[in-house]
Amino acid sequence: MKQISDDKKREIIKALEEHGANYPCPRCGNKSFALLGGYLSQTVQNDLDSIAIGGLSIPSIVVVCKKCGFLCQHSLGALGLLPSEEVASE
Ligand SMILES: [Zn+2]
16 A cells, blocks of 8 residues: 655644644543554545445544554544535535
């Protein structure tokens, strides 16, 4: 799998800092994190009886605590990192 480019990672980290996402890990208090090399796109489900594929989703990036592995997900739309037509679908 192709990883997120270093330039894009710097853009994401800058956006996280600008949005105040710079507190220590909420689980263990560690201050060292890694940015996952790819995106997550979680599907929003209307019910629990079926799985809808290709519907509404939340594109996000993941920050991983280097000590305990806690995963922090941040919506790309909320960080201003999506093209405008994709933000409208969130
Ligand atoms: Zn942690």
